Amino acid sequence: MDKMSKLRIGVIGVGFWGKNHVRVFSELPETELTAICDVSLERAKQIGNQYGVKAYDDSKKLLKRKDIDAVSICTWTTTHAAEAMKALKAGKHILVEKPLASTIREAKRIVDLAVQKNRHLSVGFIERFNPVIRRAKNMLKKGEIGELVSATAKRVSQWPERIGDVGVVKDYAIHEIDIMRKIFEEDPTTVYAKVGNLRHTKFEDYAQIMLSFENGKTAFIETNWLTPDKIRNLTLTGSEAILSLDYLTQEITVETSEKTIKPRFEWKEPLKLELQHFANSILNNEELEVTGVDGLKALVIADAAIKSSERDRAVRLKF
Helix, strand or coil: CCHHHCEEEEEECCCCCHHHHHHHHHHCCCEEEEEEECCCHHHHHHHHHHHCCEEECCHHHHHCCCCCCEEEECCCHHHHHHHHHHHHHCCCEEEEECCCCCCHHHHHHHHHHHHHHCCCEEEECHHHHCHHHHHHHHHHHCCCCCCEEEEEEEEECCCCCCCCCCCHHHHHHHHHHHHHHHHHCCCCCEEEEEEECCCCCCCCCEEEEEEECHHHCEEEEEEECCCCCCEEEEEEEECCCEEEEECCCCEEEEECCCCEECCCCCCCCHHHHHHHHHHHHHHCCCCCCCCHHHHHHHHHHHHHHHHHHHHCCCEECCC
16 A cells, blocks of 8 residues: 555644554554654654654644644543634544543534545444454344344453543443443434442442333443452343354354354454454545444433433433
8 A cells, every 4th residue: 555545644632542452553554654643742752762753742732733634632531622612623534532521412513524625534442343242243133133122241350540531431331321222223312321429429439320222122331440359241142042142252152942052263353353343434435334423422411321310210312
């Protein structure tokens, strides 16, 4: 692939997760890592030296560069809106790590500006690109478990120290909220949730969320920052079989009345698949798998889950 056909990328925020974006963009044949930025100039310079790119501690300087086509925003959630708006105004395509913003209002402004500027806007829902989810979707399409009745997801582990500005619903559960929309291929109509904080005073650190869809179908999400074991799994109950999957090992198990099947597949890095798709969508001017609207809708549902717990009743969803 020649230089002209590569997407020139800047990464804003090179902390815990941003470092992975830097690594992947430096490895992909479709992208050219061009510059990085972090509030800590020391950290930015260290990573910039490692990858041989210019480092900044002010994103405005990075965004002024004409040789950057797109940016990946991996900063704290509270800064997502400001960084996304700056990048869009500078004419860059953007991928914003989830959640898209702290508030629905901010998220709407980002979505509207991306449309106005005719720029690609994606949100970091990495599990959409997990090969195990793609296989599960194919099996559902082929009717291998019959009609989907319900789905149950569990995303638990100890508190990630990188988090300091959102609770477990907008950090962890939002992944599953997005996956449920993808699996059921529709938006839920109501949400009922119980959230609370056991060890963390500022934000909720556990939640149980129930999403109701048309025709009585339901999705259950259990999430917390309390469990010593890291668990990321999803169970789909169909009229003919049960499909269980593990996001981490990318293993699938299908149980029918006659047998248990465990097909084997090659493990692939979801982040690499996600960022490659983002780059190719821009280079080929194609539609994104995850759009700003997906990010906005997931945030609306997450917000409603927190409200449901506060009010102790189901909340009807409005998009």
